[in-house]
Amino acid sequence: MLMxxxxxxxxxxxxxxxxxxxxxxxxLAGLESFLTGKRYKAFGxxxxxxxxxxxxxxxxxxxxxxxxRCLLPENWYENEYFFRHGTKLLGTSSVYRVTTKPVFxxxxxxxIKFCRIGEDVNPLLTSRSKFISDDDFASARWxxxxxxFGKLLELRxxxxxxxxxxxxxxxxxIFVPAQVCADWELxxxxxxxxxxxxxxxxxxxxxxxxxxxxxDIRRQYIMIYSWVKGxxxxxxxxxxxxxxxxxxAITEQAYFEDLIPNGFKVxxxxxxxxxxxxxxxxxxxxxxxxxxYALIDYELLRRTSEHERYFGFSRRRxxxxxxxxxxxxxxxxxxxxxxxxxxxxGVPYVFGATPNGGKLWVVGNNHKLFDFFLPEKWRARxxxxxxxKNEAYHSVTPDGIHLVYKRSRIGxxxxxxxxxxxPSPIVQHGYNSPFEEVSIAEDLIRxxxxxxxxxxxxxxxxxxxxxxxNLDPRRYEATTHLLTPExxxxxxxxxxxxxxxxxxxxxxxxxxRGYLPGNQHWGLxxxxxxxxxxxxxxxxxxxxxxxxLARLEKxxxxxxxxxKYDFLLSFNDDMQTLQxxxxxxxxxxxxMDACQAYQRxxxxxxxxxxxxxxxxxxxxxAGYAMLNLAGDHLLISATPEGALMYDETGRIxxxxxxxxxxxxx
Numbered sequence: 001m002l003m004x005x006x007x008x009x010x011x012x013x014x015x016x017x018x019x020x021x022x023x024x025x026x027x028l029a030g031l032e033s034f035l036t037g038k039r040y041k042a043f044g045x046x047x048x049x050x051x052x053x054x055x056x057x058x059x060x061x062x063x064x065x066x067x068x069r070c071l072l073p074e075n076w077y078e079n080e081y082f083f084r085h086g087t088k089l090l091g092t093s094s095v096y097r098v099t100t101k102p103v104f105x106x107x108x109x110x111x112i113k114f115c116r117i118g119e120d121v122n123p124l125l126t127s128r129s130k131f132i133s134d135d136d137f138a139s140a141r142w143x144x145x146x147x148x149f150g151k152l153l154e155l156r157x158x159x160x161x162x163x164x165x166x167x168x169x170x171x172x173x174i175f176v177p178a179q180v181c182a183d184w185e186l187x188x189x190x191x192x193x194x195x196x197x198x199x200x201x202x203x204x205x206x207x208x209x210x211x212x213x214x215x216d217i218r219r220q221y222i223m224i225y226s227w228v229k230g231x232x233x234x235x236x237x238x239x240x241x242x243x244x245x246x247x248x249a250i251t252e253q254a255y256f257e258d259l260i261p262n263g264f265k266v267x268x269x270x271x272x273x274x275x276x277x278x279x280x281x282x283x284x285x286x287x288x289x290x291x292x293y294a295l296i297d298y299e300l301l302r303r304t305s306e307h308e309r310y311f312g313f314s315r316r317r318x319x320x321x322x323x324x325x326x327x328x329x330x331x332x333x334x335x336x337x338x339x340x341x342x343x344x345x346g347v348p349y350v351f352g353a354t355p356n357g358g359k360l361w362v363v364g365n366n367h368k369l370f371d372f373f374l375p376e377k378w379r380a381r382x383x384x385x386x387x388x389k390n391e392a393y394h395s396v397t398p399d400g401i402h403l404v405y406k407r408s409r410i411g412x413x414x415x416x417x418x419x420x421x422x423p424s425p426i427v428q429h430g431y432n433s434p435f436e437e438v439s440i441a442e443d444l445i446r447x448x449x450x451x452x453x454x455x456x457x458x459x460x461x462x463x464x465x466x467x468x469x470n471l472d473p474r475r476y477e478a479t480t481h482l483l484t485p486e487x488x489x490x491x492x493x494x495x496x497x498x499x500x501x502x503x504x505x506x507x508x509x510x511x512x513r514g515y516l517p518g519n520q521h522w523g524l525x526x527x528x529x530x531x532x533x534x535x536x537x538x539x540x541x542x543x544x545x546x547x548x549l550a551r552l553e554k555x556x557x558x559x560x561x562x563x564k565y566d567f568l569l570s571f572n573d574d575m576q577t578l579q580x581x582x583x584x585x586x587x588x589x590x591x592m593d594a595c596q597a598y599q600r601x602x603x604x605x606x607x608x609x610x611x612x613x614x615x616x617x618x619x620x621x622a623g624y625a626m627l628n629l630a631g632d633h634l635l636i637s638a639t640p641e642g643a644l645m646y647d648e649t650g651r652i653x654x655x656x657x658x659x660x661x662x663x664x665x
Contacts (some may be wrong), residue, residue, distance in 0.1 A: 025068065025070055025103060026065055036049045036051055039211055040210065040212075040213050041205065041211070041212075041213075042212070042213045043149065044153060045061055045150055045171075046061075047060060047061060047173075047213070055073075057175070057178075058073065058176075059146075059213070061149065061172060064171075064172035064173035067172070068173075069103045070110075071173050073175060073177075074101075075101040076101070076110065077112075081101070082098040082112045086112065090272070091297075096111070097109070097110075097227060109227035111296075112222060113224075113225065114222055114223075115222070117144045117196050118142070118188030118189055118193030119186075120189060121142065121300075130252075131268075131269040136267055140267055142299050142300065144196040144215060146213055147196065148223065148298050149171040151298065151302075151303070152169075152298050152301065155298075160307045162262060166258070166262070169228050171223070172225060172226060176221055176222070182218075191355070193215070193217045194355050200215055202371045202399075214336075225296075228294045229277065230294065231278055232271060232272040232276075233250060233274045234272045235272075237271070250271075250274060254295065263303055263307030264301060264304065267300040273295060274295060275294045275296060276291050315400065316399055316529075318368075322368045323369070325366055326363065326366040326369060328366070331364075331368070334367070338353075341485075342361070342485045344492060345435050346439060347438055347439050348364060349362060349457075350365065350366065350370055351484060351486075352370055353486070354374055354375055355374065359458070360373060360374070360375075361458075362455070363456060369455075372401060373455060373458070375458055377397040378395040379405070387632075394505060404505050404506075405458075407499070408498070408499040408501055408660070410434065410475050410493065410499060412466060412470060414472075426628060426661060429661065430475065432662065432663075433479070434500075434501045435492065435493075436659075437501055438457065440659050441454045441659050449622060449656065450653070450654065450656070451655055452506045452635070452655055453506075455503060456501075457499060457500070457502070459497050459498070460497050460498045463497065465496055471495070476495050479491065479493045506635050506657065524568040525571070526566075544569075544585075551588075552590075552640050555602070555641070555642050557590075557592075557642075567588050568588065568590070568591075569589075570587045588639065588640050589639065589645070590640060593632045593657070594631035597636055597638070597644075600642075602642045602644065608631060611636075612634075614651060615654065624663065625663055626658075626661060627661040628658075633658035634654045634655070635654065636652055637653055
């Protein structure tokens with residue numbers, strides 16, 4: 001059991017790292033000119049930012065701000081003071097224990113640690129197989145400095161599991177020297193560094209009120225921690241104070257009984273990272289029969305998969321907030337330098353290169369959505385093919401976002417019957433480009449026609465060409481004037497690459513219709529999400545699934561559905577509780593295309609033809625025609641008993657989901 005009494009109270013700060021009471025060492029008098037006025041925040045921690053007279057950048061947590069005068073670089077860093085007057089601690093990283101120069105007659109014992117962000121993780125560092133799985137090892141990377149501080153504060157506060165408070169070093173600040181290093185000097189991998197930067201970019205705690213911290217691959221990051229009094233388990237074994245068996249037992253307890261249940265693991269768990277207190281008599285401090293301990297070294301601190309899922313819920317809620325605000329002009333003010341705003345066919349996009357060398361256009365003005373649609377979030381994950389005719393897939397991203405992505409057929413010459421005497425309208429028109437598809441979908445939605453929502457367009461980095469006899473070059477030739485907004489512009493349409501259009505996953509609900517800013521939910525939810533959000537328990541989730549499948553079995557509809565995310569639960573008006581039927585069963589909505597509904601006899605001949613006729617009329621009124629209008633291009637909603645959903649005009653609800661052969665009249 002961890003004990004707060006192991007070290008002195010955090011004078012002048014609270015557990016959130018905010019300054020509670022000013023101290024003389026935290027007095028800013030005379031230092032005002034070094035404050036930048038920026039409101040930096042990363043992973044839930046607000047930082048005070050200084051540009052010291054000696055150069056560089058100093059980011060102070062609330063803990064560090066209380067003693068900021070001791071942490072100014074001239075008191076521990078300049079002229080390699082930490083190296084000449086400090087003690088290098090054992091280990092593979094560059095870590096020093098140093099006593100700062102006196103300020104107002106006081107000194108501070110701190111630990112100076114050079115962050116290894118972007119460097120390769122040496123296999124020898126993680127050789128204790130008992131504490132690291134193969135999956136953990138394969139994905140192991142050093143935490144970024146701000147990421148490490150954020151996870152450490154989560155651990156200290158006990159935000160997951162039994163909410164046990166852990167005793168650790170206090171994160172005081174991060175110093176970034178002014179020196180800009182050559183690419184090779186810091187030994188960083190650009191790909192690994194890019195991952196850490198991506199983690200920073202998707203920080204869910206960042207709000208409009210704060211400035212994001214930008215990481216620079218060419219600069220050092222030095223973390224400043226408080227010193228923890230005591231001795232590591234390995235030293236205690238060497239001194240004969242502890243037996244090896246006791247050392248192993250404490251190490252395993254710290255990992256399996258304390259860290260894991262509280263949502264964290266340390267990939268290089270070792271006895272040296274567990275500190276016990278020795279009293280004045282030289283004996284180990286014990287309380288209630290156990291050794292209170294403190295944990296040090298957090299560069300491989302990770303959330304468990306259970307905690308990561310919990311952490312991901314906030315990303316999902318954040319996603320819908322960004323979707324709701326995607327067309328607001330205020331987003332331009334905070335656009336990162338590596339992204340550009342552009343407009344194609346009247347639709348605004350945020351454009352940028354992806355880490356794998358591809359190009360991405362995200363619909364709207366909101367750059368905060370860019371990270372949600374990076375190809376590694378959806379293309380490399382398990383997927384379900386939705387059509388036997390097209391390359392259309394359903395995928396769930398690590399952020400819990402359901403997406404449908406479809407390979408564009410641009411550049412492919414449509415097939416035609418050589419025996420037909422009249423020219424084929426489809427061949428005459430050709431397949432729409434991805435930008436035409438998005439433009440048409442957005443225009444239909446603006447005209448009140450229900451359609452699935454376009455999210456982004458992705459151009460692959462790999463080169464791919466269509467064979468000449470099947471190539472339709474018309475779209476490429478007609479758009480040679482449309483270029484990417486980058487330093488070296490390219491044509492937005494290239495016959496050397498494949499394109500994918502990303503769509504919101506329509507399962508019988510337009511989530512945006514029910515979304516309200518500040519709400520946790522948006523009208524409907526899935527069984528898994530309701531379980532994760534603790535709206536239902538495990539038993540209820542299993543019962544809902546079992547009963548829904550039984551209801552579908554009666555109509556022979558079971559094989560139409562893939563899993564729990566196909567069945568949607570409805571919220572009551574309070575957006576906190578779920579609707580129930582008069583039978584006390586949860587209200588369930590399912591979705592399918594009109595062709596499937598007709599084949600399963602949920603639609604009769606008259607209804608099926610009416611849906612096609614009404615949709616063609618809706619499109620014509622909006623100035624469009626679908627050249628291949630069919631039931632599988634229209635999605636409808638129903639109950640598990642087959643009762644169809646109707647709109648306010650009494651028509652069967654439907655949503656258009658195919659746009660590659662829609663043309664302007």
